[in-house]
Amino acid sequence: MKKTIIAALLLGSAAGAHADAAGGPGCGWGNMLFEGQSGMPMHLLATLVNGTSGNATFGMTTGTNGCDTSGALSYSGKSLLSMNGVLEEVAMDMATGQGEALTALSVSLGVPAEERAHFNQVMHQNFSVIFSRDDVTAGEVADQISAVMQSDEILAKHI
């Protein structure tokens, strides 16, 4: 466990109090919206040699959230959300109504390009439902997004 945390620190990713959440150590489902991603100062040293952690991945795992080690590198919308730092990017884009994180999320969820504007609009309108608290977790956000899409005529088919 200690080894995992340090390796995660080396990569500057979160390994905070929620590292033990469902999915195994280092899994990001329990990550909160504003999860701290501290890793200094070891991280500075890792940067110097562009360090790779002890279990260097080679495409058979998502490699970053520590949850999913089976599938190829493509990920569903859910596992994208559990990746460190992605949740707050999605939150900002939803509050705005557009952005790269929201696009990435819609691609993960299988929403085609022609429905993207609608997806963005629905997500923007439901911002307060999806991000209901300042300590909402990735798992809760994923569930809310599913629920919102389910109740939308056009987006329901993607759930």
Add this chain to the structure above:
Amino acid sequence: MPPGIPAFIAVFLLILALPRPLMASTAEELAAAPRWQALLHINRGATLRSRDQSYVDDDRFFMAENGRTDPLAELQSAAEVLGQPGAEQRCRFPARYRYLAEALGWQEAEPFAHCDEYLSWRAGIPDASVVLVFPAAYLNSPSSMFGHTLLRFDAADQQSDWHAWAVNFGALVTADDNSIFYIYRGLAGGYPGRFSTVSYVSKIQEYAHLENRDMWEYRLGLDADEISWMIDHLWELKDVDFDYYFLDENCSFRLLELLEVARPRVDLLSDLRFAEVPVNTVRAIDEAGLVASRLYRPSKAVELEQAGEALSADERRMAVRLMKDVSLAAQGEYQTLPPERRHLVARAAYQASRFRDRTRDNNEQAAANSYRLLQLMHANAAPELAAIRPPEPPERGHATQMLAVSGGQREDNGFAEIQYRLTYHDWLDNHRGFLDGAWIEALNLRVRREESDRWRLWQLDLVNIRSLAPRTAFVRPTSWFVHAGIDRPEVAGQRDATRFVRGGPGLAWRVGRWLPYGYLQARIENNDNLDPFINSGGGAELGLLRHGDHYSLHLSGESLYFADDQYRHRGQIGVQLPITQQNGIRLSALHDEWRGGRETSWMMTWRYYFD
């Protein structure tokens, strides 16, 4: 059927299927061909270590016992092994198989039918185009100062770059490493280097969001065939150990090797490439005509900077107050703004809060504040957001090494000076393509000859790094500098070589195009004419830097007081005029005062930058 017969049939079939024999002369040609040499990672003169043998320090990578040192022996063994249908090694070395199959005319419909793991990996990796990614330096982070390079593989129907694959070469570090050994081993080659693939979004998070490094993405003009060579070879590098050396055999160097596999005729690695600075890699591929297009991905720091610039001074003050206390949004001053401006003010405040807190531990109050800023952004509809203005791309900057000649005068003595610098940039060097206030030099040597004297070492900077990070309404970074080397101040009436280390923290601001700054300074030095062995002092430096369109200007004054009651004051002014990308003229003047003397000198320098 007697038990011997199936075996007999198998052997017979095998003989039929065997490739035609390898002629000695053909074999030699094939082994000497650039692509075979690239596939084996043979050093053809790019670095000093292990010339004419493979960089790969891993027996599993070779089929011949002496494969590391003998490409021909490896080719012969490989032809023998990989020529067998169903050979297990084909799954490990698909690019080598392909090379031999094409050269020797082997024809098999499905040579990898038995390689499930390889085939599923190959089917999963996006292969429509390849992008070289250069995360540039972030000013205040010393470890990032040279930048990094990695590759990205994009799918044809990729609608979001976040879903691309990143291929990274880095030192393989373990959790047990103590930090000091870490640096040492990283520099001295104590770590194995490996390739790894991760999702590109995690690299965006790492560089642009956490380390605040701008990312430059260069789409390479490789065709499908070339990309497929690269991917097949990448598979051969899975779990293969290279040595990792910070200076030459680093991330960038290994990527050049991959490019050589894709397109052997680019010939990127025949010349010596000592101190492979990542930006040189970008320049090398640019000059080789490999770059099809370029995209800029701003860091969070740049986004915040430009979000602040988009506000009026009043709005900026409001944003700073909101950052501290969101409840002020209820007040009239904020409420009288049009909704779109309210969004922009809240947005800047949010970006600044996250910039500050992103790398800190969880903090309930900060989270509550950030969340309410998000709600404020949500409540006020966003205007059309302006695209981030990219800076000058890094490959347009001057080359990393420098030679300079100077003529000048110190008091009544004329002098000539020659200077060589291994790397990289100071405040006055041609500014195009570099960050404001960036200064990082290593191995900077100046030899001088004064009238009626001989050539003498005048100054040697082993390391000289300065960060000048302006403080704004939103961010309050601390600047710093560190400098170690040999110089010649007047000590005890002599101007002998003095070994020194100095450094200190500082503050900097931006006023229009001026960058005023101040540093505190501590200095320890050792001079043969002096007792005690180590002399120590402290002081301060104040200065002004300006990067104009066609010049850079620097003015500074510093004072140092030593434990043995000596003091030194120095005032200086310098201006550099870029002539071309690789040439510049610098004028500088110095005035020094110390206990017992003073002098003034000036000089004019021609600085020539080269790879």
